[in-house]
Amino acid sequence: MTTTPAQTRATEATYAEGEGPILAVEDLSVTFPTQDGPVTAVKGLSYTVEMGKTLGIVGESGSGKSVSSLAVLGLHDAKSSKITGSIRVAGTEVVGLSESRMRKLRGNAMSMIFQDALAALHPFYKIGDQLSEAYLVHHPSASKRDARRKAVEMLDRVGIPQPDRRVDDFPHQFSGGMRQRAMIAMGLVNDPSLLIADEPTTALDVTVQAQILDLLQDLQREFNSAVIIITHDLGVIAEMADDVLVMYAGRAVEYGTAKQILTTPEMPYTWGLLSSIPDVTASTDARLIPIPGNPPSLLSPPSGCSFHPRCAHTDKVPGDLCSTQLPDLTPASGVDHVKRCHLADPEMIYRTEILPEIAPDLVEENR
Amino acid sequence: MFKFTVRRLLQMIPVIIGATFLIYWMVFSLPGDPTAGKCGDRPCPDAYVAQFEEEYNLNDPLLVQYGKYMAGVVQGDFGESYYGVPVSEELSERFVVTAKLGLMALGIEAVIGILAGVLAALKKGGFIDNVVLVSTLAVIALPLFVTASVLQLYLGIRWELFPVTVGSDTSFYALLLPAFVLASVSLAYLARLMRTNLSENLGSDYVRTARAKGLPQSRVVGVHTLRNSLIPVVTFLGYDLGALMGGTIVIEGIFNIPGVGNYIYRAINDRDGVVVVGAVTALILVYLFANLVVDLLYGLLDPRISHD
Numbered sequence: 292m293t294t295t296p297a298q299t300r301a302t303e304a305t306y307a308e309g310e311g312p313i314l315a316v317e318d319l320s321v322t323f324p325t326q327d328g329p330v331t332a333v334k335g336l337s338y339t340v341e342m343g344k345t346l347g348i349v350g351e352s353g354s355g356k357s358v359s360s361l362a363v364l365g366l367h368d369a370k371s372s373k374i375t376g377s378i379r380v381a382g383t384e385v386v387g388l389s390e391s392r393m394r395k396l397r398g399n400a401m402s403m404i405f406q407d408a409l410a411a412l413h414p415f416y417k418i419g420d421q422l423s424e425a426y427l428v429h430h431p432s433a434s435k436r437d438a439r440r441k442a443v444e445m446l447d448r449v450g451i452p453q454p455d456r457r458v459d460d461f462p463h464q465f466s467g468g469m470r471q472r473a474m475i476a477m478g479l480v481n482d483p484s485l486l487i488a489d490e491p492t493t494a495l496d497v498t499v500q501a502q503i504l505d506l507l508q509d510l511q512r513e514f515n516s517a518v519i520i521i522t523h524d525l526g527v528i529a530e531m532a533d534d535v536l537v538m539y540a541g542r543a544v545e546y547g548t549a550k551q552i553l554t555t556p557e558m559p560y561t562w563g564l565l566s567s568i569p570d571v572t573a574s575t576d577a578r579l580i581p582i583p584g585n586p587p588s589l590l591s592p593p594s595g596c597s598f599h600p601r602c603a604h605t606d607k608v609p610g611d612l613c614s615t616q617l618p619d620l621t622p623a624s625g626v627d628h629v630k631r632c633h634l635a636d637p638e639m640i641y642r643t644e645i646l647p648e649i650a651p652d653l654v655e656e657n658r
Numbered sequence: 659m660f661k662f663t664v665r666r667l668l669q670m671i672p673v674i675i676g677a678t679f680l681i682y683w684m685v686f687s688l689p690g691d692p693t694a695g696k697c698g699d700r701p702c703p704d705a706y707v708a709q710f711e712e713e714y715n716l717n718d719p720l721l722v723q724y725g726k727y728m729a730g731v732v733q734g735d736f737g738e739s740y741y742g743v744p745v746s747e748e749l750s751e752r753f754v755v756t757a758k759l760g761l762m763a764l765g766i767e768a769v770i771g772i773l774a775g776v777l778a779a780l781k782k783g784g785f786i787d788n789v790v791l792v793s794t795l796a797v798i799a800l801p802l803f804v805t806a807s808v809l810q811l812y813l814g815i816r817w818e819l820f821p822v823t824v825g826s827d828t829s830f831y832a833l834l835l836p837a838f839v840l841a842s843v844s845l846a847y848l849a850r851l852m853r854t855n856l857s858e859n860l861g862s863d864y865v866r867t868a869r870a871k872g873l874p875q876s877r878v879v880g881v882h883t884l885r886n887s888l889i890p891v892v893t894f895l896g897y898d899l900g901a902l903m904g905g906t907i908v909i910e911g912i913f914n915i916p917g918v919g920n921y922i923y924r925a926i927n928d929r930d931g932v933v934v935v936g937a938v939t940a941l942i943l944v945y946l947f948a949n950l951v952v953d954l955l956y957g958l959l960d961p962r963i964s965h966d
Contacts, residue, residue, distance in 0.1 A: 366870060390875075398873075405863060405866070405870075407863065410862070410863035411864055428877075463961075
């Protein structure tokens with residue numbers, strides 16, 4: 292039986308009304324064979340995203356954030372990567388899906404916004420042509436004029452002034468913020484159910500960052516799509532995310548709601564991330580504490596917990612458990628909040644040791 | 659675009675003056691006597707030598723000689739060869755042949771070079787890639803006259819597929835083998851350049867974007883990657899036209915083609931300075947115009963380059 296695009300759309304629509312998550316990743320591993328041996332950039336990653344919700348994925352460079360998302364879109368070259376586990380998009384298993392069927396999902400049911408819009412937009416083609424192309428490839432019956440109208444409409448929607456004129460501009464004629472808006476317009480041109488934004492604001496200055504985040508939120512409400520936002524900026528997470536996944540060295544190390552992760556984190560790496568961001572409203576006594584050391588090499592990951600060489604709390608764990616045994620993802624104190632740590636009472640350590648350092652005024656208030 | 663073109667054309671004037679002067683100076687300061695071989699075994703009579711030197715201004719200081727020569731060139735008079743044939747007349751006849759040969763070589767180079775480079779880049783590390791790498795290495799390593807002689811021997815004499823030499827029949831078919839030999843070395847460089855550029859561009863962010871849009875592979879490569887990879891290739895082709903013109907001196911000698919290269923080759927042997935300067939000036943003009951065309955093509959290929 293052949294399904295028309297309209298039917299596919301319909302099944303997606305009914306799907307959106309609540310038959311489980313739009314994206315379910317289970318035990319995902321991505322390995323790249325290199326000359327120095329295989330590099331496993333993502334190990335045993337699992338998460339889900341519901342329609343209309345936003346998942347934030349945080350971590351340092353090289354923690355596997357982008358690699359896992361590119362795997363969702365099937366953008367890794369099959370010859371130079373090995374992907375195991377399961378990724379289900381709207382119920383369809385995409386690991387091992389043929390390239391031609393994958394292509395029908397890409398940019399259509401799910402799309403991606405890349406971080407450096409100047410590099411990610413084609414320098415030689417007009418913004419409007421790039422948008423129309425994205426529309427036409429999934430609407431083969433549409434005319435060029437329809438596609439152009441759609442491009443203008445999308446540019447208008449993302450807040451580009453005089454969209455009917457700017458549609459004929461080249462990317463280098465746009466400002467940085469406008470390019471990112473155009474990139475978002477291109478990601479949304481086919482009303483995707485799932486939008487992955489890979490560090491959408493990293494290359495922008497702070498005022499424009501806020502505008503872009505607002506825009507993403509507005510559009511998400513309008514399109515009711517699920518959003519994955521990849522970032523190393525916890526400010527972005529606080530603003531945008533419903534759920535947060537913290538990644539370190541290719542693994543999930545903490546996963547919970549944004550409130551849980553930001554107010555009662557239970558994994559020393561998350562504490563490190565929280566301690567290293569400045570807060571304008573915090574008192575001047577608050578200290579910025581960087582995480583010592585560098586992210587580990589994925590070629591020879593540390594034994595046991597991959598964070599242990601940089602962790603300040605290994606002395607609170609009996610024996611040398613941290614350096615010998617990889618902790619499982621175990622339930623933390625909150626509902627559906629999991630962490631990967633051997634510490635017996637992380638909540639207590641956070642309240643007595645970490646919080647006074649990073650937010651002394653907050654501790655005062657609670658007293 | 660118009661302003662740019664005019665400016666570039668004006669810039670050519672000092673280049674042409676400088677280049678012709680250098681050539682003139684070099685050719686006429688070479689030791690040797692142009693009348694030496696003119697009168698058989700005996701030296702020429704003094705009266706003849708005096709008349710000859712008078713006719714070609716050989717007794718004037720170099721700058722005056724050059725000035726008189728250029729005054730003629732501006733009026734379209736390239737002087738007469740030492741055999742008394744007007745240079746412009748012979749040059750225009752021969753130029754047609756060399757232009758045909760050069761353009762055929764450029765065409766062969768562009769088509770085969772780009773195609774080989776694209777195929778190699780798309781299947782990087784595969785069979786075609788290795789074939790291209792090895793064969794281009796062999797072609798680059800062999801001197802032009804060796805390639806020419808080997809092909810003459812096999813394709814011309816043994817298998818009789820192509821005429822061995824060209825002579826007066828300068829048809830497309832007769833020029834095919836010389837054009838291929840002339841193109842061979844540049845072709846190899848071009849294939850490698852194309853391969854490197856394309857494979858580099860295939861890894862760029864905007865190509866990933868194109869894939870993420872759900873475009874089919876043919877469109878990702880054809881529309882989103884090829885055009886940018888062509889920019890260095892076009893540059894190379896433009897500059898290479900000059901190198902091909904230089905190569906014709908060797909190739910036209912080997913295949914006996916009545917073109918500008920052969921003309922220069924003979925004139926150098928005869929110490930016929932007027933011919934050398936005239937013919938080389940013609941080649942310089944070709945080179946300059948080819949580069950102007952390349953610069954204008956940039957604007958068409960890459961909208962970020964504006965010529966206003």
